[in-house]
Amino acid sequence: MMESYSPNRLKKFFSPRHIAVLGATANNQWFGNILANAFETGFDGRFYPVNPRADEIHGLTTYKSISELPDDTVDLAIVIVKSSIVMDTVGELVEKGIKNVLLVSSGFAETGKEGKGQQDTLRQYCKDKGVVLMGPNCLGFMNAPEKVSVFSGRAVEGTLIPGGVAVIGQSGATSEVITTKILKKSLGISLYITTGNEAIVTAEDCLEYLVHDENTSVITGFIEEFRNIEKMKLVAREAARRKIPIIILKIGSSDKGKKAAVSHTGALAGNDAVLDGFFKQVGIIRVETIEELAETAAVFSRWRLPEGKGLGICTFSGGMCGLYADLCEKYGIELPQLDEKTLATLKALLPDFAQPDNPLDVTGSGFLHGMNEIVRALVEDEHLDAIVTVCIPPQGEGDFFSPIINESFLPLLTTTTKPIVPITFREMNDYARDDFKDKGFYYIENPDLGLKALAHLINYAEYLRRLDG
Amino acid sequence: MMESYSPNRLKKFFSPRHIAVLGATANNQWFGNILANAFETGFDGRFYPVNPRADEIHGLTTYKSISELPDDTVDLAIVIVKSSIVMDTVGELVEKGIKNVLLVSSGFAETGKEGKGQQDTLRQYCKDKGVVLMGPNCLGFMNAPEKVSVFSGRAVEGTLIPGGVAVIGQSGATSEVITTKILKKSLGISLYITTGNEAIVTAEDCLEYLVHDENTSVITGFIEEFRNIEKMKLVAREAARRKIPIIILKIGSSDKGKKAAVSHTGALAGNDAVLDGFFKQVGIIRVETIEELAETAAVFSRWRLPEGKGLGICTFSGGMCGLYADLCEKYGIELPQLDEKTLATLKALLPDFAQPDNPLDVTGSGFLHGMNEIVRALVEDEHLDAIVTVCIPPQGEGDFFSPIINESFLPLLTTTTKPIVPITFREMNDYARDDFKDKGFYYIENPDLGLKALAHLINYAEYLRRLDG
Numbered sequence: 045m046m047e048s049y050s051p052n053r054l055k056k057f058f059s060p061r062h063i064a065v066l067g068a069t070a071n072n073q074w075f076g077n078i079l080a081n082a083f084e085t086g087f088d089g090r091f092y093p094v095n096p097r098a099d100e101i102h103g104l105t106t107y108k109s110i111s112e113l114p115d116d117t118v119d120l121a122i123v124i125v126k127s128s129i130v131m132d133t134v135g136e137l138v139e140k141g142i143k144n145v146l147l148v149s150s151g152f153a154e155t156g157k158e159g160k161g162q163q164d165t166l167r168q169y170c171k172d173k174g175v176v177l178m179g180p181n182c183l184g185f186m187n188a189p190e191k192v193s194v195f196s197g198r199a200v201e202g203t204l205i206p207g208g209v210a211v212i213g214q215s216g217a218t219s220e221v222i223t224t225k226i227l228k229k230s231l232g233i234s235l236y237i238t239t240g241n242e243a244i245v246t247a248e249d250c251l252e253y254l255v256h257d258e259n260t261s262v263i264t265g266f267i268e269e270f271r272n273i274e275k276m277k278l279v280a281r282e283a284a285r286r287k288i289p290i291i292i293l294k295i296g297s298s299d300k301g302k303k304a305a306v307s308h309t310g311a312l313a314g315n316d317a318v319l320d321g322f323f324k325q326v327g328i329i330r331v332e333t334i335e336e337l338a339e340t341a342a343v344f345s346r347w348r349l350p351e352g353k354g355l356g357i358c359t360f361s362g363g364m365c366g367l368y369a370d371l372c373e374k375y376g377i378e379l380p381q382l383d384e385k386t387l388a389t390l391k392a393l394l395p396d397f398a399q400p401d402n403p404l405d406v407t408g409s410g411f412l413h414g415m416n417e418i419v420r421a422l423v424e425d426e427h428l429d430a431i432v433t434v435c436i437p438p439q440g441e442g443d444f445f446s447p448i449i450n451e452s453f454l455p456l457l458t459t460t461t462k463p464i465v466p467i468t469f470r471e472m473n474d475y476a477r478d479d480f481k482d483k484g485f486y487y488i489e490n491p492d493l494g495l496k497a498l499a500h501l502i503n504y505a506e507y508l509r510r511l512d513g
Numbered sequence: 514m515m516e517s518y519s520p521n522r523l524k525k526f527f528s529p530r531h532i533a534v535l536g537a538t539a540n541n542q543w544f545g546n547i548l549a550n551a552f553e554t555g556f557d558g559r560f561y562p563v564n565p566r567a568d569e570i571h572g573l574t575t576y577k578s579i580s581e582l583p584d585d586t587v588d589l590a591i592v593i594v595k596s597s598i599v600m601d602t603v604g605e606l607v608e609k610g611i612k613n614v615l616l617v618s619s620g621f622a623e624t625g626k627e628g629k630g631q632q633d634t635l636r637q638y639c640k641d642k643g644v645v646l647m648g649p650n651c652l653g654f655m656n657a658p659e660k661v662s663v664f665s666g667r668a669v670e671g672t673l674i675p676g677g678v679a680v681i682g683q684s685g686a687t688s689e690v691i692t693t694k695i696l697k698k699s700l701g702i703s704l705y706i707t708t709g710n711e712a713i714v715t716a717e718d719c720l721e722y723l724v725h726d727e728n729t730s731v732i733t734g735f736i737e738e739f740r741n742i743e744k745m746k747l748v749a750r751e752a753a754r755r756k757i758p759i760i761i762l763k764i765g766s767s768d769k770g771k772k773a774a775v776s777h778t779g780a781l782a783g784n785d786a787v788l789d790g791f792f793k794q795v796g797i798i799r800v801e802t803i804e805e806l807a808e809t810a811a812v813f814s815r816w817r818l819p820e821g822k823g824l825g826i827c828t829f830s831g832g833m834c835g836l837y838a839d840l841c842e843k844y845g846i847e848l849p850q851l852d853e854k855t856l857a858t859l860k861a862l863l864p865d866f867a868q869p870d871n872p873l874d875v876t877g878s879g880f881l882h883g884m885n886e887i888v889r890a891l892v893e894d895e896h897l898d899a900i901v902t903v904c905i906p907p908q909g910e911g912d913f914f915s916p917i918i919n920e921s922f923l924p925l926l927t928t929t930t931k932p933i934v935p936i937t938f939r940e941m942n943d944y945a946r947d948d949f950k951d952k953g954f955y956y957i958e959n960p961d962l963g964l965k966a967l968a969h970l971i972n973y974a975e976y977l978r979r980l981d982g
Contacts, residue, residue, distance in 0.1 A: 150866075151866065154831075154866065155865070155866035156866070159866075199939070201939065201940050213832070214832075215830065215831060215832030216832075216877075217829070217830035217831075217832060217833070217877065218830055218831075218832025218833055218836065218938075219832070221833075221938045221939070224939075224940060228940065266832060268832070268835060293836075295832070295835030295836050295838075295839055296835060296839070297839045297842065297843070298838050298839045298841070298842030298843075299842075300838035300839075300841070300842065300848055300871075300872065301834075301835040301836070301838035301839040301842070302835075303838075303870065304831060304834035304835035304838055304870070304872060304874065332839070332840070332843070332961070333836070333840070333960065333961045334836070334938075334960075335959060335961060336961075360686070361684065361686035361687055362623075362684060362686075362687075362773060363682070363683075363684030363685075363686060363687025363688070363735060363737070363764070364686065364687055364690075365770075365773035366737060366764030366765060366770040366771075366773035367687065367762075367764050367770070367802070367803070369764075369767050369769035369770035369772075369773055370764050370765070370766045370767045370769075370770040370801070371801070371802070372767070372769070373766065373767030373768075373769065373770070374766070374767075374801070379769055396624070397619075397620065397623065397624035397625070397628070401772065401773070402769075403769070403773060405773065408685075408686065469687075469690045469803075470668070470670065470690070470693075471670050471693060471697065490804060491802065491803075492801070492802045492804060492805075
């Protein structure tokens with residue numbers, strides 16, 4: 045492991061206040077995006093555009109050359125010049141004493157052999173000089189808690205709010221979609237990083253940083269290739285020790301997907317089956333889609349780890365019972381038999397024709413007989429470590445049905461350490477969303493994604509227990 | 514096969530204009546629901562509530578007994594009395610000459626041995642007398658094209674609009690969710706039927722009817738058990754002959770799911786693996802979730818069957834290329850090598866560093882070089898039978914980016930018989946939804962569900978070709 049990219053060094057890298065921009069022009073779309081994003085993030089530092097042919101760009105005082113920049117001030121340089129002059133530019137930055145570089149420009153390893161040669165030369169130079177360089181062929185990063193954004197894309201939809209979820213993407217566009225979907229789930233972001241071709245700073249370096257980052261509680265990543273499996277192993281161990289889940293969408297499970305990864309960021313995609321085994325061994329959670337990644341990040345952010353593997357499910361539709369049971373089997377979730385005591389309680393509460401089981405169908409009229417007691421009985425069942433229970437989005441003011449169902453578990457949320465996960469099969473509207481937010485409870489909407497994410501939570505908790513035991 | 518439930522007989526059953534209601538009271542929630550649904554559907558027939566202790570209910574003239582109902586008028590009786598008097602009630606209806614019965618009441622086979630005995634007695638009686646009986650333990654049906662709704666649930670969200678998708682549910686609540694999700698996809702419904710315990714009319718009977726129904730082009734169903742596999746085989750054959758896809762969400766792939774099905778509608782859930790093989794043999798499309806069912810119904814409703822198995826994918830994100838390729842492999846979709854001619858065309862159009870392949874990454878700047886020509890080249894490629902191509906939801910008026918991308922395929926929609934399926938990875942807002950609707954194109958939003966649904970379309974087309982060949 046190289047000391048120059050230690051978490052401490054990266055902490056400075058990710059918190060610049062004085063930022064030079066090489067290749068800044070009034071028409072450069074990347075530069076425009078960088079300023080727009082910084083503005084939205086509430087950046088209170090300063091940009092120093094460098095351009096030999098301008099005095100001012102977008103109202104910012106402009107410097108003719110790198111040598112004219114103030115001494116000992118700039119703590120990050122963004123390079124968006126064309127690839128042929130990147131090498132010279134980085135050389136001048138080093139001479140000026142600027143050794144934190146965000147290289148947005150593309151035209152390196154992703155373009156083939158020649159580009160790879162240029163990238164190798166650049167890498168060697170940066171290693172020799174101790175330059176921390178992110179990129180080439182990346183979009184930059186957004187650090188919401190520090191109000192820093194040096195990000196050249198504009199496809200993240202929604203405002204970045206600070207929170208516990210970190211996003212690492214080797215791909216720019218794809219990671220913008222991931223960040224958007226995470227924001228859509230009302231989750232906050234600790235740090236959003238795109239690493240591109242990773243000439244120097246790799247996804248592994250960023251993961252290591254994030255595992256130690258006090259703002260981060262859940263790490264997500266879109267990965268085309270891991271370049272340093274040994275480092276990943278150490279990072280994953282430390283993450284497990286700190287109970288920070290690492291959720292990875294790794295493409296390349298198909299030959300076509302692998303090929304796409306190679307031509308995209310020049311990745312050596314590796315043997316997927318081996319990697320899959322490695323993930324399981326070190327407790328990295330692998331997901332298959334962006335939607336599953338966002339749902340899993342939400343589940344880990346919102347519910348504590350269960351203390352065992354048993355899930356109890358409560359609903360009032362027999363059809364849903366069957367559907368949920370099939371999905372649980374598909375995702376390896378255990379639905380234990382209910383305890384004798386629970387069965388007795390439920391038999392006393394439910395109509396005669398109801399047959400208490402797990403999943404539990406309280407039937408279409410059963411909820412009228414004390415839904416609160418029913419859910420409490422499940423929560424108190426010693427065979428169950430987590431509960432999924434039906435919730436109903438209210439249609440509007442004065443909804444009769446919704447409170448009966450939702451009040452059945454709300455009082456229990458504060459009196460148990462077991463995760464209680466409300467699930468709805470009704471459509472959510474804005475009124476219901478606001479109502480649920482006001483009442484302070486989270487829920488899952490899509491049983492397929494939700495139960496798959498819950499399986500990740502349950503299995504991760506089990507993984508940590510095995511490590512301990 | 515029993516003649517009494519022939520498609521012709523069922524056609525009359527599903528189009529009543531004069532409807533008696535046994536067990537109607539002012540406070541009965543089921544009756545209230547039936548009237549509310551009929552009102553919303555625009556029903557122009559008449560209800561005849563029967564109640565010995567009322568002259569009028571909800572403004573409707575009420576009859577003291579079945580014998581007092583007008584002769585030769587009532588074409589359907591809805592029975593919502595308690596289970597203990599169902600048998601007598603059906604007997605009186607038969608005496609009055611009313612042999613179309615919708616039995617909403619529960620308390621039969623789903624409650625155990627005794628209830629099963631009562632249901633068997635009822636079944637035998639109906640068989641002997643030629644009664645077409647739907648239920649017990651069902652919600653009823655909605656026939657949107659005929660403006661008839663005899664439906665005792667109220668959980669379908671959104672107004673039923675007439676269209677080509679039929680829904681059959683053995684489960685009431687679950688099928689209400691299915692119908693809601695289908696309406697949410699802006700699809701219209703031809704007939705929505707819940708069959709419950711199926712003492713007489715079975716899902717197979719309804720499927721047979723729907724295969725011959727001129728309003729229905731896609732059949733969907735939530736099934737806990739098929740009771741007559743021989744009939745299903747004949748129905749599936751006829752459906753294939755008419756190119757009417759049958760999309761089934763069949764629970765019971767897990768032991769727990771099977772058990773839930775049994776206690777729910779008294780189904781004998783059968784051997785799931787055998788049933789799976791049967792489905793493949795007869796071309797029934799099996800789905801795993803309600804969301805997949807709705808997406809598959811949408812894909813079949815909106816795109817014609819491709820003439821071969823080769824899919825081409827076009828996007829401008831390398832990460833998405835890998836993601837889509839992995840999903841295609843997972844769902845068995847073939848992504849053929851592009852034709853030499855196509856490769857030459859693409860090389861001329863795309864930037865130097867782009868590497869034409871399938872999936873095609875036109876790169877972040879490639880779309881500026883003639884996206885229209887790029888998509889046209891894929892459409893004209895002889896190896897490709899269907900195209901998935903990126904579309905961009907506009908953020909609002911004057912969006913620069915969105916039209917460039919969307920105009921790339923819009924002109925092609927009318928000049929090719931190959932399905933062109935736009936896919937977006939951006940968030941949809943109301944403006945974009947309206948814009949896409951105005952422009953008259955459909956799209957898929959979720960790559961996982963969308964590509965899985967597309968796999969069903971491609972495989973179904975292949976199945977039909979094998980039958981022909």
